[in-house]
Amino acid sequence: MTARVSTDITKDSAYNAVAPDDFPAMMEVDRYGARSTAFDKIISATHDHFWDPLDTKYIDFTQPFDMKTTTVIPMDFVLEMQTPIADRLSGEEKIALANESARWMLSSILHGEAGALALSASLCHILKDPGAQEYAANQAREEARHVTGFAKYIEARWQKPLPVGPTLGNLLTDIVNAPEVYKKVVGMQMLVEGLAMGAFASLYTYSNDPVLRHLCQLVMTDEAFHHKFGKIWADRTVPHLTQQERNTIEDWAAECFQTLLFNLANPEQKKVIYAQFNLDWEEVLHEVLKSRTDDKRRKAMSNQNNIFRVLTKTLLKAGIITDRTKGFYATYVDMDELRKEGDEMVGDSIAEDGIEYLKRVNFAGRDKAASAAE
Numbered sequence: 001m002t003a004r005v006s007t008d009i010t011k012d013s014a015y016n017a018v019a020p021d022d023f024p025a026m027m028e029v030d031r032y033g034a035r036s037t038a039f040d041k042i043i044s045a046t047h048d049h050f051w052d053p054l055d056t057k058y059i060d061f062t063q064p065f066d067m068k069t070t071t072v073i074p075m076d077f078v079l080e081m082q083t084p085i086a087d088r089l090s091g092e093e094k095i096a097l098a099n100e101s102a103r104w105m106l107s108s109i110l111h112g113e114a115g116a117l118a119l120s121a122s123l124c125h126i127l128k129d130p131g132a133q134e135y136a137a138n139q140a141r142e143e144a145r146h147v148t149g150f151a152k153y154i155e156a157r158w159q160k161p162l163p164v165g166p167t168l169g170n171l172l173t174d175i176v177n178a179p180e181v182y183k184k185v186v187g188m189q190m191l192v193e194g195l196a197m198g199a200f201a202s203l204y205t206y207s208n209d210p211v212l213r214h215l216c217q218l219v220m221t222d223e224a225f226h227h228k229f230g231k232i233w234a235d236r237t238v239p240h241l242t243q244q245e246r247n248t249i250e251d252w253a254a255e256c257f258q259t260l261l262f263n264l265a266n267p268e269q270k271k272v273i274y275a276q277f278n279l280d281w282e283e284v285l286h287e288v289l290k291s292r293t294d295d296k297r298r299k300a301m302s303n304q305n306n307i308f309r310v311l312t313k314t315l316l317k318a319g320i321i322t323d324r325t326k327g328f329y330a331t332y333v334d335m336d337e338l339r340k341e342g343d344e345m346v347g348d349s350i351a352e353d354g355i356e357y358l359k360r361v362n363f364a365g366r367d368k369a370a371s372a373a374e
Contacts, residue, residue, distance in 0.1 A: 012236035014038050017126040017181050031128055038232055039135040042225045046138050049221035049355045050362055053149035057361060059218060061156040063211050071095055072102035072157070072209050077202075079265060083287035085279065093277060100273040103154065106212075107161035108168055108264075109199060110150040112192055115172035116226075117143035119188045122176060135229060142222040149215055156211075165269030167259060182237075182249055186320065189230025191256055194314035195264075197223055198307030201347040205305060217354040224351040227314070234318035247324065253315055254325045261297075261308055261332075294331065301332045310346050313338050 014036035018025040025031075051058040065072075075081050075094070078101045086094060120143055123136035154161045164172075175187035200216040200223065207213050238246070263269060267288050271281035301309045312333050315321045326335050 012233075012240075014129045014132050014236065015181055015185070015233060016128045018128060019179075020122070020125045025128065032130060034128075035130040036132065038236070039131045039229070042228050043131070043135055043138060045225065046142075047362075049225075049358050051145070051218050051221070051358055053145050053152055053215075053218075058358075059149070059211070059214055061152045061211060065157065065209050065211065067095075067099055067157060068092070069095065070208055071098040072207060072212060073098065073105070073203070074206050074208070077101070077206070079288050079292065080267070080284060083284075083291045085284055085287050088279075089277065097273070097277055099157075100276075101270070103158045104162050104165075104270040104273055105199070106150060106154055107163075108165065109196065110147065110154060110161050111164040111168060111172065112196060113143055113146040113150060115176055116188055116192060117147055118176045119184055123184060126181070139222075139226055139229065142226070146219050146222065149219065153212060153215055157209075162270070162272055165264075167263040167266070167269055171256060171259070183252065185230055185233045186249060186253055186318075187256065189226060189233070190314050190318060190320070191253065191260075191311065193223060193226050193230065194311040195260070195307045197227065197345060197347045198305055198310035201310075201350060202305040202307070204347075204350055217350055218358075220347050220351040221354040221358060224345075224348055227345060230314075231318065234320070238319040246322070250320055250322060250325055253320050254328060257308075257311060257315070258328070260311075297332050302334075304346055309333055309338075313341065314345070317343060 013034070053059060056062075075098055078098045080086060080097060080101070081094065089097060117140055120136050120140035124133055124140065127133045127136060151161070171187070172192070175183060175192070178184055178187065197220065200220050204213050204216040204220070207216070238249075241249070267274070267281050267285040274281045274284055300306055301312075303309065312321070312329050312335075316326075316329075316335065316338055321329060321335075329335060
């Protein structure tokens, strides 16, 4: 028998859970009629943003892109280019290193989507509420197409993805395997999805590859709803936490944030890319750490699309940053400024435009048929 799921920090019946091996509890007759309406709106919107990564009606991965002369991401996205390491490289090598960095970034996104798929599927096994269970099943379907989409894009540009870095790999494994519902929801719907929305917004805004920009917008039409699932949990849970429970969640989130901030893009995480450029990863690490000062982090996190600024706002708006931990975040972000901002998250407007595009694609035939019938 596996260990029973801890639901100690579940405050709303919509998020009640059982152990993965306790399927008899899922067959209790009273469960079927005890459906929360909390998720009905985001479930019913699913058809508005349907897309298929294998259908060229939605996206065509065969569109050409000259990887030898053009970078997928801007040079200033590449930390190594902001150090003396760049002086050793020819113009062609700089482009190649930038594109290998993009490959590593997009491979990390692919691994994150695989984690989101596994986690969403695992929620179907443990959430008792039929509405929450249906939403988790919907999200699993959407995460599956994200995995396919990024796998197809990477295949088109580089043939295959790079291995996951230890920091992201360990975090994803811990979240997917966590017995606690709060770690699954906060870890994936807020931490990982918050990072993803920031990354997608940046790539949509700044990437030189039209196919990648379009893919990111399509994915964001789904991710905007995934974030809402986490917000519903926060709205229904955080105000009712005991001080000890709140501290537990807040401390765990801060620890994850700190680990990601200092390690996610660390050259040690992507050392697999350096050998082909005759670069020693430890030397690259040394130069990057010298150049990556707190002042530079603060400047970077003043950008609305910065992934860690987006993540900080996500946690702050969810009530998972209080006076106990705000000092750490305030080292890099103006917390008062974040607090005054509205609830709209970065990428929401991009997602809305994408949903309108998908409605035109998906319902064009239906509208014509309706007009003809009239």
